[in-house]
Amino acid sequence: MSIFSSTKKEQPSKEKKNSTEPIYLGKGFEDREKWLKNCFHQSSDVIFHTFIVNETQCAVVYLQGMVDQSLFDENVLKPILSTDFTIPKSDFFHKLLDLKQISAMSSKLITDMHVAAESVLEGEVLLVIEGENRMLAFPFTKFDKRSINEPTTENVIRGPKESFVEDISTNITLIRRRIKSSSLKMEQKEIGKITKTRVVIGYLEGICKPELVEEVRNRLSEIQMDGVIGSSYLEEYMDDYPYSPFPQMEKTERPDVVSASLLEGRVVVFVDGTPIPLLIPGNFYMFLQSAEDYYQRYISATWIRCIRYIFLLASLFLPSFYIAITTFHPEMIPTNLLISVAGARDNVPFPALVEALLMELAFEGLREAGIRTPKAVGQAISILGALVIGQAAVQAGIVSAPMVIVVSLTGISSFIIPHYDLAFSLRFLRFPIMILAGTFGLFGLTMGALVIYIHLVSLRSFGMPYLAPTAPLRLGDLKDVFIRAPWWMMNRRPTHLSPMNPKRANTKKISNGEDEGD
Template sequence: MPFFSKEKKQTPNSNTPEQVFLGKDFEDRFNWLKQSFQQCSDITIYELTANRTRCGIVYLQNMVDDALFDEQVLAYITNEDFASSHQEFIHKLLELKLVSSMSSIVLTDMQKAVELVLDGNILIFFEGDPRMLAFPLQKFEKRAISEPANENVIRGPREAFVEDIHTNITMIRRRIKTPALKMDQQLLGKFTKTKVVIGYLEGICKPEIVEEVKQRIGRIQMDGVLGSSYIEENIDDFPLSPFPQSQKTERPDVVAAALLEGRAVILVDGTPIPLIVPVTFSMFLQSPEDYYQRYVFASFVRWLRTGFLILSLLFPSFYIALTTFHPVMIPSDLLLSVAAARDLVPFPALIEALIMELTFEALREAGLRIPKAIGQAISILGALVIGQAAVQAGIISAPMVIIVSLTGIASFIVPYFDLGFSIRVLRFPIMILSGSFGIFGLMIGCLLTYIHLVHLRSFGMPYMAPIAPLRVNDLKDSILRVPWWLMKRRPSFVGTKDSQRSNVKYRFEEEDED
C-alpha cells in the first residue's frame, strides 16, 4: 500500500451552475429574485395583479423591447376578458403560450431564470404555479454590417462579421441553405456565460473532428470568455508553437467555403472573429480574392506570396551570414560597395540588423497605437527620419536599411496577420544563428523550423499537408490554384465523408467524350 494515497475528486463544471427550485410559493420566489439582483440598479422587479392572480415581472432595463412587451404581453394578461378564473388564466399563459408569434420558454429552475433575465428575456411568474414564462424580447444597440477591415478584396462580397453571434449565424445561413448545416451551442465562462457555437456540415465534416472540437471546448473552465482568442489558446494541439493552428477570419464567405471543405467553425458571441479548424500551413498563404480572380492570376500571386514569405524570414539572416563569414560569395563590385558603406559602422552586422529590426517593429507597433489620423504619417516619417539619421551618423549602413525595409514590406504580403507575426518572431533566432555560425547556422534554423512545421498538427491533421505527407490531388488548391472544373474533390487530408465536390465538365472534356 502506498505511503500516501488520495482519491481524485470530480470537479464540477463551472459552466453549469446548480439548479434551484422553490416550488409554487410566490413570496419565496419574489424575495429570492430580489436577493439575487440586490444592488443591481438596472434590473426591474415588480408585482401586478391580473385576473385576480399575482404576477411577478423581472427584466433587464435597456436590453428588452418595452413597447413590444406592453403590446403583446401586458395587453393580454391585464385584459379582464382574457380569462374567467385563476386556473384558466394560468392555462392560457403556460399551455397556449399566450402569443403564437412569439417563442417563449417555460421553466421552473430559478437559476436558469436568472440567466435568461441577464440574457435579455422578460420573466413572468405566477401565484400558485411553479412554472415561469420567459419571453425573448432582446433589444440593444449593435454594430451594423460593414466591409472587412483587414481582408479587403477587389472582387467579391463586402460583408464582415459583427459582434452579435445571431447576426453572424444568419450571414452563414444565407450562403449555405441546407438543414445539414448544424449549429451546436455551448455556454462558457462562470460569470460571462458566453455563447459559443460550433458549426459544421453534417455528412461533409468528419464526425471525429466535430467530437474533438466539442470535447476540447467542453474542457474549458474559465471565469470569463470575452473573445475567440480565449478559446484558441485552450484548444491548440501545440500551444507553445509560434505558428497559428486555427484560422481567424472576418468574412462570412471564407467561413462558408471552409464548411464546404469539411472543416468546423467556432463562433463566439461578442467577437467578429470566428475560428476555423483544422487548418494547414498553405491556407495562411491564400487570400479570399484568389477564388474571385482567374486561376492564372491567383496562382501567380500565391507563388509571389510564398517567395516573399521566404524572403521575409531569411533575407536579413542571409545578409548577416555572407558579410560576416562568407564575403567571398559576394561579387567583387558589390562587396566593395558593401564594405565602403560599412566602413564607419562600429557594430557587427548582427547587432546592426537587430537594432534596425527592433526599431522597425517598435515603429510598426506605435503606428497601431497612435490615433488613426496621424498614426500612418508618424510611422512612415519616423522610419524615414530615423533611417536617414542613423546612416548619416554612421550607426547603421545603407545596405542594412534597404534590407530591413524590403523585409518589412515582404512581411505585409502575407494575407493573415498571425502567420506574418510568427515569421517576424522567428526572424530573430535565425539571425542570431546566422551571426554565430554563418550559412551553417542559417541552414540549422531552416531545418529546425521545417521539422517543427512537419511535426505540428491541427486537431490531429498534418500541418504541412498536402506537401508532407504528399497528397497530389490536394496540390490543386495549395501553392497554386487550378480552375474550378479541375477541383472536383474536397481536400483528402480532412477526411471528409463525402469527398465529391463537383461534377462539372469543361467543354474540352465533353468534346473528347463525343
C-alpha cells in the same frame, strides 16, 4: 429572430444542464419575488415591476437595455390588462396562456429559480404570477450591436464585402444565407462559469469527418474556466502544440471563407462576443491563401501566390542572409557591389548583426506605434518615423544604407503575408535566425531553417499534418497549394481532410456548350 412561434416549450434544456442544484419555491409569490431581488441585489439595471390583474399579483423582471419594452408592452402587458378575467383565481394562469398573442409566442415555462435568473440575464422578460409555480419567459431581447461592415484586414477587390460582427446569431445567419442546406449543423454549447458564453460548432453533415467533430466537442467540453471573452481563449486551450510559435487554427472575419472551409470538410467554432471564428483544422498553406485568390482568374491568382511565397522566404531569411554573407562570406558578393557595401559600412561602428538587430527592433517599435496610435496620426507616424529615423541613422553612421534597404524590404515582405498570425510568427523567428547567421554564417542560417522545417513537419492540428499535402505528399491536393488551379480542375475535396464525400463537382470543363466531364 422572430418573436412568434407556433409552439410553446416546456422546461428548457438549459435547466437540465445547469450544474447548480435546482431551486423550486412553489406557488409563493412573495418567496419568488424575494429570491429574485436577493439574486439581483445591487443591480440597478434589473427592473422589477409589480401589478395586479383579476386580484392576482404579477411581477415583471427584465434587464434594462437588453429588452424591447415596446414589443413587450404591445404583445404581453396590453393584452393582459385589456382582457376581462371574470374567472376563478385558480384558472387565471390557464386563461392567460389561452390569449391569442401569448399562445402564439415562443415563450418558455420555467419552474427553477436559477433558470429564471439566467433567462433575465439573457435579455428575456420574466413574468411571475401569484398562485402558480410556473413562470413565463418571453424572448424580447434587443440591444445595440455593430452593423455588418467591410472586413478590415481581409479586403478583396471582386469578392463580397461582408464581415462578421460580435453577435453570434448574426454570424450564423451570414453562413446560413450562403449554405442553404439542412446538412449544415450548428451545435450550441455554453462555456464559462460566470460569463456563460455561447459557443457554436458548425459543420456540414455528410462531408465533415465525424471523428473531427467529436474531437472538437470533446476538447470544448474539457474547458473549465470562469469566462470566455474571445475565440483566442478557446484556441489556446485546444491547440495541439501550445508552445509552438505557429498558428494551428485559422481565424477569419469573412463569411465566404468560413463557407468555403465548411464545404471542404472543416469545422468552424463561433464565440458570442467576437467577430473572429476559428476554422479547424488548420495547416501551414491555409495561412498563405487569400480570399482574393478565388475571385481572380486562376492565372492571376497563381502569379500572386508565387510572389507571396518568394516574399515569405524574404521575410524570414533576408536579414540573416545579408548578415551571413557580409560577415563570413564576402566572396559571394560581386566585386562592384562588395566595394559599394564596404564603403557604406566603413564608418559604422557595429558589426552587421548588431546593426540588423537595432534596425529590426526599431522597425517593430514603429509598427506597433502605428497600430496603437489613433488612426488619424498612426499612418503618418509610421511613414515619417521610418523615413526620419532611417535617414538620421545613416547620416549619423549608426547603420549603413544597405542595411536600411534590407530591413525595409523585410518589413514590406511581412505585410504581404495574408494572415497576421503567420506574419507574426515569422517576425518572431527572424531574430534567432539572425543570431545564428551572425554567429555561424550560412551554416547557422541553414541550421535554423532545418530546425523550423523539422518543427513544421512534426506539428499536427487535430490529427492532420501541418504541412499537408506536401508532407505527406498528396499530388491531387497540390492544385490549391503553390498554384491555384482552375475551378473545373479542383473537382475533389482535399483528401488530407478525409471528407466523407470527396467529390464536390462532376464536370471538369465545359466548352462549346458541351460537357466534357468525367
